[in-house]
Amino acid sequence: MALIRRLFTAALVAGVLSGTAASVVQQATTVPLILEAEKYEVVTPPPAAATATTAAPAASDHAAHGAPVRQLGEAVPESAEEAFQRLWLTVASNLLTGVGYALLLAGVMLLVGERVDARRGLLWGVGGFVAFALSPSFGLPPELPGMAGADLEARQLWWLAAALCAGGGLLAVAFARNRALVAAGVVLAALPHLVGAPHPESPEGAFPPELAAHFVAVSLGGAALFWALLGAVCGAMMSRVVGSADDGDA
Template identity: 70%
Template sequence: MDLIRRLFTAALVAGVLSGTAASVVQQATTVPLILEAEKYEVVTPPPATAAPTTTAPAASHAEGHQHGPVREVGEGVPVTLDEAMQRIGLTIAANLIAGVAYALLLAAAILLAGRPVDARRGLVWGMGGFVAVSLAPSFGLAPELPGMAGAELELRQLWWLSAAAGAGVGIAALAFARNRLVIAVAILAAALPHLIGAPHPESAEGAVPAELAARFVTASLGSAALFWAILGSVCGWLMSGVVEPAESRPALRVQPGAR
């Protein structure tokens, strides 16, 4: 029971700290880029009728109100104070939930590995999580801004899951496996999603400038690295002593004459 309590405590504290830090960094890095990208989103106007008809001005005015205004490129997205606070709140909540969830997975992996851990070793574990969850999938599907062309959401989610799981298996095999065949199979599993290729739209054209998209990728990966560094370090620090090193465990003594 004490082991479970320490595991959940470490995951909760590490998740809250890493999620809060990531939220603060994102408000200064990725959020301004997202708001800038929303200025380039184009709302498709309603389809025109096949044949022009003569309507009264009142009818035309009512029809225009029915379809609503069409936002053009560069017009921007009006955001009230309430909407801005709602965005910030949702961002923080999502980061906190993701932080606790990832911390639980990381703490469970540390426990299953059976290796001693501290803040420094926890940082290594965190960087492994960053590579598996953020860096490796970004080689095929980079973080995207609003208005960028993309394939079907279900296909992208499936590919991301396979890439992250494969990278995690590959990292674990390189760190702990001793059998060369196991390592080779794990590396193949990590490379397979990239060999198949990530789903992309037929036309990659989008309204978002390439420079803005590149800045967003850099900022997203940077905030993700900070997130995982804090998560791993805090989780390792709080779990230090949960897994004792082999040399500190009491040796099994065999009594003379025992069979």
């Protein structure tokens, strides 16, 4: 029971710290890009481009329901209440994600049974970044709100397969002593990418390409910081847990 309690404590501390850091970084990097992207997400065509049979009735519907009629690239007004709601939802999501990933990372550390510390935990964090952020991004890069995408369930299943296969492959490369298992791990990590990620038939959209590319870059940079901090703190906390388990076995 004491071992489980220390495991949860280590995961809680690492998850809260990494989730808080991720929230701060996102407020300075990805959130401004999301707000910028919302200018292109839902727009009403200008009257000059409207046709008598399609666009004109849509504009009248907006007016009838009191919805604002915006032009492409027009800023979306956001109240203080909406900004606060966006902030606390982001922070809560990052904290829950951090604790969940920390529990997963700490559990795998415990199962492997290797000695860990902050430095080795950082390497575990790098592995987590590769498995859960970098590898899936080769097939499904981070997307801005409103971007065209394939079926949500298909994307979620592919992302999960890519992350699990990459994680299993990394564990095989790092800890397997048999060359065949190492080779199998490499093939396993590449398998989802060989199958291919689901993509929409018409990926075109109103987003400037540089905005989407910038979002991908800062999202992966924030994920790298998140996983580095998560791994280092989790490794430092888990050094006592793994050490206690080894001492108990002795």
